[in-house]
Amino acid sequence: MSDLEIFGVPGSLRKNAYSLGLLRAAQELAPKDMHIEVADIRAFPVFNQDDEDHPPEPVRVFQEKARAAHAILFSLNEHNYGLSAAEKNALDWGSRPYPKSAWNGKPAGIMSASIGMIGGARAQYELRQSMVFLNMFPINRPEVIVPFAAQKFDANGRLTDETSRKFISDHLTELARFTRVLLRIP
Numbered sequence: 001m002s003d004l005e006i007f008g009v010p011g012s013l014r015k016n017a018y019s020l021g022l023l024r025a026a027q028e029l030a031p032k033d034m035h036i037e038v039a040d041i042r043a044f045p046v047f048n049q050d051d052e053d054h055p056p057e058p059v060r061v062f063q064e065k066a067r068a069a070h071a072i073l074f075s076l077n078e079h080n081y082g083l084s085a086a087e088k089n090a091l092d093w094g095s096r097p098y099p100k101s102a103w104n105g106k107p108a109g110i111m112s113a114s115i116g117m118i119g120g121a122r123a124q125y126e127l128r129q130s131m132v133f134l135n136m137f138p139i140n141r142p143e144v145i146v147p148f149a150a151q152k153f154d155a156n157g158r159l160t161d162e163t164s165r166k167f168i169s170d171h172l173t174e175l176a177r178f179t180r181v182l183l184r185i186p
């Protein structure tokens with residue numbers, strides 16, 4: 001059985017971001033046949049269509065890795081009841097130039113965390129709306145939503161909450177199954 005290459009996209013530029021913490025947990029919990037690389041989106045300028053044919057180097061590398069991956073794992077925070085600007089910016093850069101979108105036809109997982117009680121769920125639904133246009137195929141369940149994040153990570157940013165870790169583990173198992181079915185990977 002060939003391995004699955006997953007590209008993880010965080011929603012935050014913050015050093016100790018919970019969205020990054022979820023991706024690190026996913027790397028720990030990934031099934032044996034899955035490798036997760038986490039994108040570095042910190043140096044991305046705000047998307048400017050004048051530059052889409054010659055994107056800055058960090059964006060070019062990001063697009064290349066996203067295109068090469070079998071599936072994408074988005075890890076969201078939530079800003080003002082929607083996607084953070086950082087996440088939307090990464091999504092926009094990845095989608096261009098049309099029709100060479102890095103997202104087209106990709107299976108996807110979605111996780112989110114927030115210090116609030118809704119756990120970033122609203123940002124998940126905003127992302128799902130964009131995925132219709134982007135022609136992405138997110139798995140529906142199990143969902144990974146981590147509310148009250150400040151109580152679920154330790155001082156080093158490690159996700160310690162066992163229930164959340166189990167949801168991530170199950171999410172990744174389903175992402176692997178779904179990716180193999182959708183892309184016909186034995």
Ligand SMILES: Cc1cc2nc3c(=O)[nH]c(=O)nc-3n(C[C@H](O)[C@H](O)[C@H](O)COP(=O)(O)O)c2cc1C
Nearest residue numbers: 012014017018019077078079080081114115116120
């Ligand atoms: C500008 C801003 C807006 C926010 N809006 C929301 C929100 O709408 N819903 C929510 O649950 N948390 C909101 N928060 C709290 C964030 O979810 C929380 O700070 C989270 O830790 C940010 O994600 P990160 O840890 O990945 O950086 C907001 C935080 C900031 C700075």
